[in-house]
Amino acid sequence: MSLAAAAAAPSGFLSPTGVEIAFVLVGIATLGAALISVTTKQLVHAALWLVVALGGLAVEYLLLTAEFIAWVQVLIYVGSVVVLILFGLMLTRAPIGRSPDADSDNRWVAVTVAAASAITLVWVVVDAFRTTWIELDGSVQGSTKVTGQTLFQHWVLPFEALSVLLLAALVGAIVLSRKNQDQDKES
Amino acid sequence: MHLAYPAVLAVLLFSIGLYGVLGRRNAILVLMSVELMLNAVNLNLVAFDVWLRDTLHAGQALTLFTITIAAAEIGIGLAIVLLVYRNRGSSDVDRLTDLAENGLAGTGPAGAGSTPDAAADEKAEATA
Numbered sequence: 001m002s003l004a005a006a007a008a009a010p011s012g013f014l015s016p017t018g019v020e021i022a023f024v025l026v027g028i029a030t031l032g033a034a035l036i037s038v039t040t041k042q043l044v045h046a047a048l049w050l051v052v053a054l055g056g057l058a059v060e061y062l063l064l065t066a067e068f069i070a071w072v073q074v075l076i077y078v079g080s081v082v083v084l085i086l087f088g089l090m091l092t093r094a095p096i097g098r099s100p101d102a103d104s105d106n107r108w109v110a111v112t113v114a115a116a117s118a119i120t121l122v123w124v125v126v127d128a129f130r131t132t133w134i135e136l137d138g139s140v141q142g143s144t145k146v147t148g149q150t151l152f153q154h155w156v157l158p159f160e161a162l163s164v165l166l167l168a169a170l171v172g173a174i175v176l177s178r179k180n181q182d183q184d185k186e187s
Numbered sequence: 188m189h190l191a192y193p194a195v196l197a198v199l200l201f202s203i204g205l206y207g208v209l210g211r212r213n214a215i216l217v218l219m220s221v222e223l224m225l226n227a228v229n230l231n232l233v234a235f236d237v238w239l240r241d242t243l244h245a246g247q248a249l250t251l252f253t254i255t256i257a258a259a260e261i262g263i264g265l266a267i268v269l270l271v272y273r274n275r276g277s278s279d280v281d282r283l284t285d286l287a288e289n290g291l292a293g294t295g296p297a298g299a300g301s302t303p304d305a306a307a308d309e310k311a312e313a314t315a
Contacts, residue, residue: 020188027196034200034223038207043216050219053200057226064193066233069250073229076254081222081261088215088265092272101212104281110210118202125194132190134238141237142247150244151251158248162255169259176266 019136023063030056041102043094047085054078064134066142193234201227214268214278218261225257 016024033052040046054077061070104110140146151159200223207220229250236246272278 017188020192023188023192023196027192031196031199031203034203038203038211038216038220038223043213046216046219050222053223054226057200057230060193060196060230061233064188064233064237066237066247066250069229069233069247069254072251072254076258077222077226081258084261084265085215085219088218088268091269092215092278094213094215099213101279102216104210104212107210110206110208113209114202114206117205118199121198121202122195125198126191129190129194132238134188134190134193134234135240136188136237138240141240142233142244147244147247147251151248154243155248158252162252166255166259169263173262173266176263176270 019063023060026056026059026063030060039103041098041100042096043089043099043102044086044096046102047082047089050085051078051082054082061142064142065136065140067140068142068144068147190234190238193230197227197230197234200224200230212279212281214271214280215265217280218264218268221264222257222261225253229253 030053033049033056037046037049037053040049054073058070058073058078061067061073204220204222204224204227207223208217211217211220232246232250232253236244236250239246268278271283275283
């Protein structure tokens with residue numbers, strides 16, 4: 001299939017389409033935001049840069065014609081996960097401003113491991129998909145209609161199981177964060 | 188679009204998340220890095236789903252499931268981090284060395300591991 005796609009569309013690295021240029025630009029912004037998010041010493045700024053990274057990923061989903069996933073990404077990640085993280089930072093009394101102990105002592109080991117994994121995986125991925133093109137010109141792959149039909153025709157059972165999992169996680173979080181009555185009496 | 192673009196972007200995001208998980212000290216920052224890694228996986232799933240033109244759209248369905256599980260994970264994770272913070276007064280993953288061996292715990296920056304196990308346990312009980 002990849003060979004057929006390559007033969008049908010004589011595209012290459014030297015003649016990028018508009019979608020590719022947009023994808024690369026948004027990807028650079030996303031990577032930069034993610035990099036700042038894991039290296040900055042200001043904890044609240046890290047959460048806010050995470051918003052930029054996740055929003056950039058939503059744009060990438062839109063460029064890949066997965067509309068529904070993009071909006072779910074904006075709703076769930078940017079809307080609720082980052083808000084949860086900000087609440088967590090506030091409840092653990094994260095200092096406003098620079099906190100010098102944000103990075104661990106073994107960060108150079110972490111840099112080494114991350115760089116090694118990045119080099120290895122980029123090499124493997126580029127080597128494997130050198131002659132593979134995605135056709136984005138056809139029908140939209142991830143419109144809400146298509147996603148809803150497949151989700152509720154073929155994926156109903158995992159979907160319902162997942163809702164039970166979400167309920168269990170909610171109950172677990174409530175039980176964990178509830179103050180213990182015995183401890184309150186002791187203290 | 189060349190498939191290498193989304194694949195390489197996902198790989199780099201995953202590596203950045205890996206660095207964050209290994210190199211950060213605050214537990215909430217570690218959770219944020221885990222989110223970055225999960226998002227890299229999601230991008231891979233969507234890109235391959237669009238490439239393969241799957242009739243079941245397994246990639247996009249699994250992406251939705253991953254997003255849901257990530258939301259559950261961040262809820263439970265933050266609850267655990269808050270509990271640890273309430274009991275210990277710190278959300279510093281390097282200082283949670285009560286289960287470490289003696290020799291290993293002594294290298295921790297907190298210095299709490301240098302005391303014998305019994306004393307450390309008593310201290311944990313007292314702060315709880």
